[in-house]
Structures are given as C-alpha cells and as structure tokens.
Amino acid sequence: MEFSKRIALSALSLALLLQQGSGFASEYAEILNTPAMQSELAIRNQLVDVTQVGKRLIAVGQRGHIVYSDDLGQTWQQASVPLSADLLAVYFPTSTDGWAVGHSGVVLHSSDAGATWTKQLDGRQVGKVMLDHYSKLSAQQPDNQQLLTLADDAKRLQDEGEDSSFLDVWFENDKVGYIVGTFNLIFRTEDGGQTWAPILEQADNPQGFHLNAINKVGDELYIVGEQGLVLKFDQLSQRFISVPTPYTGTFFGMTGKPGVVLVYGLRGNVYRSTDAGLSWSKIETGLPVSIAAGSVDGAGNIYLLSQAGHVLVSTDDGQSFVLREQEPLAPVAGATATTDNQLVVVGNRGVRQFPVSATR
Template identity: 55%
Template sequence: MCSCYKKIMQLVLVVTLALQSVVQAASFVDVLDLPAKPSALASRSPLLDLAHAGQRLVAVGQRGHILYSDDNGKRWQQAVVPVSSDLNAVYFPTAEQGWAVGNDGVVLHSSDAGATWSKQLDGRQIGDLMFKHYTALALAEPDNEQWAVLAADGQRLIEEGADKPLLDVWFANDKLGYAVGMFNLILRTEDGGRNWTPFQDRTDNPQDFHLNAIASTGDALYIAGEQGLVLKWDDSHRRFAALETPYQGSYFGVVGQPGEVLVYGLRGHVLRSTDGGVNWVRLDSGLQVSISAALLDSRGHYRLFTQAGHTLLTDDSNSKLRLAAQTDPSPIAGATLAADGALVLVGSRGVRALPVEEQ
C-alpha cells in the first residue's frame, strides 16, 4: 500500500471521527432540559420514594419518572415532568401542593396533586445562589470569617457544575420548606419555592456530612445524616442543633410522632428517643442489613423496611422490634399505607401494593 493511500485513509478516519464528535455534541441534551419520557414500564422501573397527596399516592424515581395512583396503588399513571434527572424524594404538605427533589440539584413543584410538574431550581443555579448570598453577608460582616468560607464554597460549586444531589424534602405548609442533600447542602424557602436561601450556616455540621433525610414528628423537626449525625431544629436559636447519639454510622431516615422519634440506617441500626433526642435507646433489629424506609401506622406502631426486603414491626410499647414473615422480598426504598389500609412499597422493582390480608 503506497504512502499516499495511507495518508488519505488516515485523513478520512480523522474526518469521520471529527464528524461523529460533532454529531454527538449536537445530539446531547442535558437531563435538566430533557423531559422524562413516557414509558409503559415506568411502574416497574426503580422508584425511590412515595407520598400522599390527599387520597392520591405519588411515587418518584429514576430518569425523572413520577407516577400517581387514585385507587390505592392498584393502577398508576405517569406524570408530566420537565427533567430526566433521578428523583430521590417527594413530599406533599397539602393535597394539591407538592415538591420533589433529586440529583443535579433539581427541585420540582406540583400544584395539581402530582399530575404535572415544573422546575423551580437546579444544580446550575445553586452555586451562584450560595456565592451571592454569603458574599453579601461577608461584605456586611467582614470580621466574620464564616461568610468568606461559605462564599468560597459557593464559588467551588459553580466551578463543579450541576451535580449536587438533593436527597430529601419537607414542607411545613405550602410556603415554608427545606431541601437537603450531600455535603451539608441545605436550602430553605418561605414562599413555596419561588426563592431559596442557603442554610449551611444554620447547621451544627462542621465536617459537612451528608444530610440524608428530614422529617417532622409533629412536635419537632429532625435531620438524619452520615457518621452519626442527627440535627434538631432549635427555634430559639434559629438553627439545626446537633444531638448526641450512641452510633457513629450513617442514618438514612427519621420517623416519629409527638413525644417520640426513631432514627434508622446502616447495618440494621434503629435508635429511639422519648425525650426529644436527649437520650437514645437502641432497638435490636436482629439484622445487619441497612434499613431504608419506615412508616407510622394508624395505631401508632412503626414498620421499618430494609434494602433486602425485610419488614420489622414494633410492639405495643414501640420498644421492641420483631421480624415479619417475608413474601417475595425485594429491596425497599419507600413505603406508605394507602387509604384502604394496603401497604404500598417502592424500590428497585418499581411499585407494588400488598392488600391488607397479605400484610
């Protein structure tokens, strides 16, 4: 083969690769700008959380999938969602108004009980939001070094891009709410999500541990995080104050009722407090697998669920756990009870509803 022919073939290869790169670049659409695709298999795709919107059930999961059911989880419809980012959590403080959060710093809002959604915030904006907020505070209080550090964190987030996972969301009503996520990322809104305020300076979390979950027990608001982190809202000091717990592993969730709170997480650990988090007692789950979801039933008892599909039930005093019989176990990421008493679960295999008689 002559050298001229080789050069021609090399040139053709270079041009072909260049054209492929151009085509790929032209066809790329950021998941934050790509609406979730309708799928007949959405209810069997991985789902990570679900909530009540009045009598309706709403579930969220990967690729921006949001589903809703008006018949206690028997049939599901796919919602209209403007992003394809994975969604990690959903919460409805009222029957109509709800919020969902997920990867890429995305915050979605629905005003029609979860049928349609709009984007309020994403990770491309969060860094700039932090930088401007804490720069303004640094200018107002130049002697306070904390503001400069947090402003620098905001600049770093701008440079890193949109990848800022939000892991949970909670709203007190249709105005006041929080979104929490990795590396102490926490945002607060007082106007239903139209504006968000960075809240990193209001947490006792100097090591920037992940904030995995936020939930109210009816008389207190708690955040559970990694490496034993549990925070409680202190209204007098307007901040989330750290509580001491006897376990230094990660907590994945909080559940409770007035006068009682449970935190749960890694390797089957469950801790219970009946004095606002001052003292904690470990509830023996008998498991070494992580607990990933929980609910409070109508009798005031708890059900906890694991990443391997186990179900744990508390006794009448909520001081002991027992393992329920397993049928077709699969990883569970979220759970709730439907209006008819059915147990509705979401996880890696999608959504399933267990009738009352099968629980």
C-alpha cells in the same frame, strides 16, 4: 418518606457523575433540558420514594419518572415532568401542592396533586444562588470566617459546575419548606419555592456531612446524616443544633409519632428517643442489613423496612419489633402506610403493596 429509599441509587449515581469527566457537562445539560420519557414501564422501573396525597398515591424515581394512582394502586398514570434527572424524594404538605427533589440539584413543584410538575431549581443555579447569598453576608460580616469559607465554596461550585444532589424535602405548609442534600446542602423557602436561600451556616455540621433526610416527628423537626449526625431545629436560635447519639455510623431516616422518634441506618441500627433526642436507646432489630424506610399506620403501629425487603412491625411504640413474613423479598427504597390499611413499597421492581397486619 425516609432516606435509604435512595441510598443505593443516590450513591451509585453520584459516583458515576463524579467520574464522567469532560462528558459530564453535555449529559448534565441534557437531563435538565429533556422531559422525562413517557413509558408504560415507568411503574416497573426504579422508584425511590412514595407518598399518599388524599386518596392518590404518588411515587418518584429514576430518569425523572413520577407516577400516580387514584384507585389504591390498581392502575397508574405517569406525570408530566420537564426533566429526566433521577428523583429521590417527594413531599406534599397539602392536598394539591408538593415538591420533589433529586440529583443535578433538581427541585420540582406540583400544584395539581402530582399530575404535572414545573422546575423551581437545578444544579446550574445552586452555585450562583449560594454565591450571591454568602458574598452579601460575608461583605456585611467580614470577620466571620465561616461565611467567607461558604462564599469560597459557592464560587468553586459555580465555577466548576459540580453536580449538587438534594436528598430530601420537607414543608411546613405550602409556603415554608426545606431541602437537604450532599455536603451539608440545606436551603429554605418562605414563598413556596419561588426563591430559595441557603442556610448552611445554620446547621451544626462543620464537617460538611451529607444530610440524608429531614422530617418532623411530633413537634420536633429533625435532620439525619452521616457518622451518627442528628440535628434538631431549635426555635430560639433558629438553628439546627447537634443532638448527640451513641452511634457513629450513617443514619438514613427517621420516623415516629408524638413522644417517640426513631432514627435508623446502616447494618440494621435503630435508636429510639422519648425525650426529643436528649437520650437514646438502641432497639434490636435482628437484621444485619441497612434499614431503608419507615412509616406509621393509622393505628400507630410503626414499620421499618430493610434495604433487602424485610418488614419489621412494632405495636409498642417502637420499643420492640417483630419480623413479618413477607415473600419474596425484594429491594426496598421507600414505603408509606396508607389510609386504606396498605403498606405501599417502592424499589427497583416498581411498586408493591401489602395489607398492614399489625394491630394494637
């Protein structure tokens, strides 16, 4: 589950939200208070992320739609969701507990493998949570200018009722997890989402770039974002420290396996590291379009998918990729390689599946 599975929907929706003016408050409240509409077309509409939980496939997308399949994608059911905000990412650290995040500062939790969901956080609460947290910290450290600035930003967020978007979610287990989003939003929970604490000051992102994706590859937890931003969690300092890269464009996600991490983004740019981000080499994809998603199958083959629907496959740990023939092309937002050797792809045409073809 990586980002540009959500780039088009996220960018367009965020731009529209920011332009809505006086009508925004009522619509904002409406989508947060209106359950997702049950529809037979949910499986064919815009879906943005997909994951596998045991034998179950779960996909999330526009208007709060969450669908799941227990028969390898042959038939789908729609989950019960208490709101209709656009959802951008889903992650399950266990076979039952999972989280989904999206626009309007939404954080949802499921304890039954995605069949039903409850809201843990929304944009009406984000500003207050941040203001309470940073007001307390800045009072304890009055000479810390960063904390004072974060408290001011939180007050403005609360007063103006600005929309907050969470773009990705990752959990270490059923208790400890992170959500990341626009303008350096990063929150952590240690109680399964019952409470969330902002940790913006613990990320080396002074410009406040959007944080597009978070994922653990091997033993390292990474965040990627705008203008070549790559952050890696440092256990000693308990901070997300900046990892220099040779690229200054936007990264949308990362994938890989122990010993290999790949970050990908705009205009087909992919970079590979085998030393936990200390050095990077550019991987030629031959594609001029953005890489939208990535996944690794059970045999260790690495897949990258473009925003236009191209499928790239690597059988040599990401050193090189070949373009797989796959017609017709259709926009891709997210993808996952399943345990039954299928590549499940979601986008504006709902869910599609292809057999994985690469072998080691």
